[in-house]
Amino acid sequence: MRAPTRSARRVVVLAAVASLGAGLLAGCADDGKDEDNTSSGSGGGKTKITLGLFGSFGFEEAGLYKEYEKLHPDIDIDQTVIERNENYYPPLVNHLTTNSGLQDIQGIEVGNIAEVVNNYSDKFLDLSKYGKESDYLPWKWQQGTAKSGSTIGLGTDVGPMAICYRKDLFEAAGLPTDREEVGKLWTGDWAKLVEAGKDYKAKAPKGTTFMDSPGGLFNAIIGSENERFYDSSGKVIYKTNPAVKKAFDLTAEAAEDGLVGNQTQFQPAWETTISNSKFAAMACPPWMLGYIESKSKPESAGKWDVAAPPKAANWGGSFLAVPKSGKNAKEAAKLAAWLTAPEQQAKLFSKRGSFPTAQAAYDLPLVKDAKNKMTGDAPIGQIYAPLAAELPVQVVGPKDQIIQQGLTDNGVILVTQGKSPKEAWENAVKTIDNNLEK
């Protein structure tokens, strides 16, 4: 009786190996097929739409998913969020090139939109049939549109930048505190802002600096330029563009004079400087107010205010795009269009401070009458709306992020660490050129 037992055992083992192998292979396979994609499928007959996002878009926090699910009972929304775009974007590129692992809706940062539009427009659905072009700021709509005319990204928000400042610290340093007067200190010229910083420093409360970080200041100055790192023909010009050098030198000057803190934005230590009230002013789009609030101690509420920047400048703003390969691409496109429609953008602004990219939203009460606790109920909707209208139409290049990070994190930051502006510039250029070279 040995032989049959043996072969029976062998069958069992082989079956086990085979099923294990199949399991492994299935695990590796494109997961596009393991779920029923019709609405009559599993999950209580619901269509599941997934979003892949970075940072805090805040759709969920603002209750928009719940609202949409209520409007469309057959839809189920699920999101995965990666905190930093640096960690979000490379895998997204990977998924796009391999056409797998994509969510139904993908968020795209403005710094990457050019690269995505240039390289991958054929992988995305044309959303121009879903969103209404006239609702949006024209230049924002253009940024998400490929040469072929296909609009692959609908703008979620723009970043009209203002200068947020601490009224208590300004007062202690003998500067005006009224937002009109503060804005007048530096109207029209970033150099005047740095001058105001020198006035601040002369009588500043001990241990504080005028602005938070060299990176933040540089970002603000360069954000008011139309052409920054690329010219409109797509050539890299950051080294020769006088606007870039001017912004760099002005920031380096401020850093040499100790007007900016020795910090890199969004690092834990920088966040601590917010909660410890270590600086008096910073460049801030509306979303930054929410950020300040989340990092501040409760007693800081009401001590901030918002003044006009020297020049209108843009910081941030993202897009939603719908990959064609998605199971529910059409449903996803409807959701993306709904999330970026003026009414929803207004809600998002009132809850999360993301400033609408849909100009049609600016007249809605949720924007017009918006107030903000950190700024002592300043009418932020009315402050930011005119700034948004003046935003420069920026040339966005594919490697903008790499260049900007090089100039700040491998550049101006060094001046706060005792290097000369010249050394800092050279270090930045060396790093950027090495990073750009193929």
Add this chain to the structure above:
Amino acid sequence: MATRHDTAAAPPAKEGGAAPAGPPVESPETIRKRARLSRRWQRDVRWSPYAFVSPFFLLFLAFGMFPLVYTAWASLHTVELTAPTDMEWAGLRNYTRIFDDEFYWNAAKNTFTIGIISTVPQLMMALGIAHLLNYKLRASTFYRVVMLAPYATSIVAASLVFVLLFGRDYGMINWFLGMFGVDNIDWQNDKWYAQFAVSSIVIWRWTGYNALIYLAAMQAIPQDLYESAALDGASRWKQFLHVTLPSLRPTILFTVVVSTIGASQLFAEPLMFDANKGASGGPQHQFQTLGLYMYEQGWVNQHLGRASAIAWTMFLILIVVGIINYVISRRLRASS
């Protein structure tokens, strides 16, 4: 071939044992059947082992060999991560430019120095700790588990905690040093301080692991060696030097090899140490290791060809390290 039951030379005896019963009468069908079974068994015996080991090799082919070959192929091309199928032949250019790529050599130097200042103290501390744990202790299992706890911790979580500890303005370490009048140290931006800080994460994580390996080896040393050494009047320190260390030699060599390989692939700790930029290893690349540089080229800058070339040079360096270790270990074995 103990598993062979199908040898035709010894047909199974019938009931009645080995008593001669004349040649067995078998119908041609039975003979054919038996022959068929016999063939099946032969095939089974010959090929089954390959089937059993094949999952590993198939997976290795898919996830080990293919990437290796693909990387080698990609390293000879100019190719971007944004369009990996779009390859342009570049010959050895990706390799030759490494010679005057100061970032590469900076990363190589950093890898080396961080490797030294993390591996050497780590292994020495591990030896000491293992020696202490080797004494009769109360709750020794508890100490052993504690030793292994850092190894079981997520490296990312641990690194983030270290970043906070090493913070310049609000870090606990600077606060502590401040009590002795030391000025705030800029742990991230000063080259040597940064490398020391990164090394401390490595040391924290791996010391206990190595200590347990040493401890296991120490417990295999016969107790009578210590007893006779004690009878000869050798102190504990002398016992350690003259009994423990020589017996541990192969184990120490093993940990040195493993730690060296680990150090040359150092990646997560320096990546997490700069919470914002990560892959550039600080504003002046002061703690950028080769692993980080490869990641930066491939995944941040999306230059797949360059990254592949760097990966292959790292592979070659590891082979050289392996050969050196092999030579040394042979010498040591010969001398003992």
